[in-house]
Amino acid sequence: SLRLTYPRQYRAEGDTLRFTAEGDKAVRAIGFTTPNVRVVDITDPLNVSEVAVTVEPMRDIEGEGYAVIVAPGGRDLTRTLYAYAAAGAARVEAANANQPSGWHESREADFVIVTHGSFREATGPLAARRTAEGLKTEVVDIEDLYDEFSAGAHTPQAVKDFLAWTAQNWARAPRYVLLVGDGSYDPRDYTARGAFDLVPAKLLDTTYMETASDNWYADFDGDGLSEMAVGRLPVRTAAEAAIVLSKITGHEPGGEQAAALMVADRKGADGYDFETATTQVQNLLPAAFSVQRVNRGAQGAEAVRAQIVNGINSGPSIVNWMGHGSVGVWTGEGLLRGEDAARLTNGSRLPLFVMMTCLNGYYQDPSLESLSESLLKAGQGGALAVWTSTGMTEPEGQAAMNRELFGALFGGTGPLRLGEAMQRARTATSDADVRRTWVLIGDPTTRVR
Known part of the structure; x- marks a missing residue:
């Protein structure tokens, strides 16, 4: 890889600017279109704090707009700062209370359904039917696996680590795994085609291409043969889930x-x-x-x-x-x-x-x-x-x-x-x-x- 370092002006682009400031010197950054500018100290990503600033109109020679002045922060300290227009800050769309889970505890199951929360209720009839057939069934919310097995990160590894844990630590490990929710090669929706990585897809390199492998989730020794039987219902909406699950539960x-x-x-x-x-x-x-x-x-x-x-x-x-x-x-x-x-x-x-x-x-x-x-x-x-x-x-x-x-x-x-x-x-x-x-x-x- 190549890292290119070069000097540049303290001038905002798109009403944002990430910059460094020597501790014993004030910094003046220009190019903001609004006086409502905030600056945060991100030197330590785990201890972010807001910095007091002064905002003033830009000088005639600098053009139109506003300048933000950051006071010195102390000797022998180079800070990394981030300035942005307050109106451009992202807003939290929703906050949901976490329901504590305990999937690290020893359990017994023949069949595990790993589902996106949107489809949890829809999986109930299938879980009940398989239980009635003698298969001990557990329904697992994918968010619980992120919390317990990947420190909250959205990753397919959380599912694999969970299944590996059950194989090693549960009193009876599952033989069947059903993933309920679509997966996507674009989990962050960079292409703006939809956030459909509901139960993550694991991508692997093959001879001709990179593609998804659900078998990977339960292939614990890497021989291409899974130790548990894995299936997926790649649904995106509750309506799709209802159609597909009704087919399965209605099948004789x-x-x-x-x-x-x-x-x-x-x-x-x-x-x-x-x-x-x-x-x-x-x-x-x-x-x-x-x-x-x-x-x-x-x-x-x-x-x-x-x-x-x-x-x-x-x-x-x-x-x-x-x-x-x-x-x-x-x-x-x-x-x-x-x-x-x-x-x-x-x-x-x-x-x-x-x-x-x-x-x-x-x-x-x-x-x-x-x-x-x-x-x-x-x-x-x-x-x-x-x-x-x-x-x-x-x-x-x-x-x-x-x-x-x-x-x-x-x-x-x-x-x-x-x-x-x-x-x-x-x-x-x-x-x-x-x-x-x-x-x-x-x-x-x-x-x-």
Whole structure:
């Protein structure tokens, strides 16, 4: 880095000036547009104090405006001062009383819901339902974690440290974690697109890009495999939370058809055969399942889109896509798009969407809505949950994980909750980017059958 030091006049810009003053000398700063100027001593950031000053009109040679005069502060002391127009001072929008928490205390839980305070009440029915199913459930306000685990700082590390603490110190550590609230790559809203880092997104570097990893929160040994099953509901408003949580609490396993919609992209320039890979996954479905197969092949985008939308509206229990994609679409031609989600009419027959593609789970952009979010938030149907990626990865690792997921969901001695099945699926690939970038946009305690 480069630090550039240069002399400048004691002249305010935008009615503010940060400057130093030798202790035994008075300082005269000019360029203020108002006589209502305040000066604070910020030499010690932990002991800020206001400084008495004199304000007078600027001299003719200096131009129009006002000057502030700071008296000497004592010998052998260089002070750092900040002068500003009183009208420009930021005002506190609101102050809320803190409710003391005790998450460092030993507890027992199978399921932890970490929520932004705006959605705490909305999570109540889900917590009650899972408790009735035998899962000991705790609901945690994200602000409490900042207070207890990061000295009040807004950081994803507070959530990870909390979960690590439960793993080491609680009498029974949680197996499932649900994050309720959107995350953003711009937590301070520098881009003025909205303060949507409600439950922080953790950004990691991958081979092709920086992106979010919810798996990171419970990956305590850094192998890309989380020790707890993590899901997220990336909602921004109470209305969105109500829609999504009502879908989850209203879901009864087996309420959809024993059916699958299997959609495959055509072979692209990279030569990967998505149709063959989809067939390998399809062969893992139970014999009783009916299957609608849609191959993009040489068909036009509108024809394929119509088949996909009609297939979703028929209410299958699972929709599987293997192919290329971006944040809000399947392929560049938009075989399924974010705007299609709002027009779906599958009602309460809500499938699990498995999207083996790139970027469909990119929830952290404050100016965009990913396809997974659009499907989860759709009011007349859409998705029960979506498993997909926030990043860009290679198809071989995706396909291996896809096969293992179907084996976990539909094979074995009994049905697993989504979080368990997805934890198992990650073990099928050694591709670190695939392991870290796949996210469950949904509740990890949900069962699909």
